[in-house]
Amino acid sequence: MKRLEDLLLQQAAARETQIPTPPTPVEVVAPRVSSPALDASRTAPAAAPWGEDIAAPPARASVAGAVFPLMVEGAERDRLMECLSEFRRCSPLTFDGENVDHWIVEKWLMHMEKLFRDTFVEERDRVWLATHHLDSEAYRWWLDIQDNPSTDLTAISWKRFKELLLEHYFPDSVKRKMEQDLRNLRQEDRTVAEYEREFSRLLH
Template sequence: MDRLNEFKRCNPQIFEGKKVDHWIVEKWLMHMEKLFHDTFMKERDRVWLATHHLDGKAYRWWLDIRDNPNTDLSAISWKRFKELLMAKYFPESVKRKMEQDLHGLRQEDRTVAEYEREFSRHLHCVPFVVRDDEDKARIFERGLRPSIFRLVQSSNLHTYRDVVNRVLIVESGAV
């Protein structure tokens, strides 16, 4: 109980599971992981502590898992807990939609920095979409404005960082 009280002093966020999109789930998980890191919390205590900070629909979801006679609670590591939570609140259908959104993402009237932020935000949720860094660079390139794309594509750069750096130079007019 001391560990729980100590952890509560850090004011962990409560996750309720209502009106949820995957960004809220990810933000809550990142917040919890930050607190675990900052408080030097052991792996074995993480699921226990996190589930104390579920409420409403999210807590009902956890009770359904916990009270299922086929559930081996000792086998639910923090990694497995995150997988289960993401499967509930970030289902495959949403991942497929985000994958389509990533491939359809275009720079349009955004600055390169704004486009790159949006691209990275989408990619963070569907990292399995890219095979390697070069594939990531090609997907990013295809979304650029045609005038910038033509100047960058001819450079035949192989890394995402090189493409972004080159695009920033092109946008600034230094080419």
Template sequence: MSKVEQERARARLAEFRKFDPPRFNGLSVESRVVEAWVRALEKLFEDLYIPERDRVHLVVHCLEGDAHSSWLRTRTDRFENLTWEEFRGMLYRAYFPNSVKKKFENDLKRMRQEDRSVQEYVREFVQVLNCVPSAVRDEQCKAYLIERGLRSEIYQFLQPQHFRTLDEVIEMVLWVERGAAGMKE
């Protein structure tokens, strides 16, 4: 790494630390804690416009205790070129045992809106999906799964349409719910 690159990396780290990024010690293996930590970092990356190439370098500075020790044992020779997606995959493999992944996959497939608002249902669906991103092969499957769990009075508005992405479904069901609420008033 050249002197200029080193200086840039130090400046980026100093800027990142100013925003008090969340720490992870690895003691809590509660999957939702791990997922929440990852989401908080990703939000910070977006807010600070952190490029992909800098993310792993910065996040390593957020690891403490057991998590940092685990990182030191498992980091690869290609650390310099490790992408955020690869790092996140390593983290999820370490803190999401197969039994937990299977439970999340089953939860995702069985999830129903029931008496919750669309927003509450979508929030839980996305949280579980983020814990097991490989459980659903593509955007169309995500769209199908979330549609399938909707209450019938909302689902009926979606039936004649063909959605290709999860975002399309979410946008439509939020619109339908708002429209239904407006009609009740």
């Protein structure tokens, strides 16, 4: 009986001194947080080595002739609209193209050129501003030019615009008639001043 009690005491002591086995660690995986900055860093191309030439983006093609808001956007479009607003403060004359002779056409062109000089209008903006002061038949003429598929609006400079306008309102047939009138001009009973004015009118 004594031996059995000693055996039970030894087993109890062994259980009290036994070191417990630590639990197996569990790996915790944090959820992935999407970040534009991190994503960009993963996909961004490697920087070019020092000294290596980097191709520049293609330059925007410049417009040789007239500039119109439909051709541009953003800051350039805003600039054109501001330019038109400033120009209209000078009260430019309007050309309607009805019942006119070449004198009226030339007078309007001279008026526009004077305003261009006085207000420091750039060459590229002159056609844009001038065509905003065409009305009636003259405006219809300009619309026909724009609607013509063969017309390159960017090639119409202010000089070319004047040529087109004079060709339409001052054709060769009218020029020939004026030349004939000039040859037939006689002073008759007019004063010298009247004769000179008539001579100058036919000559120009």
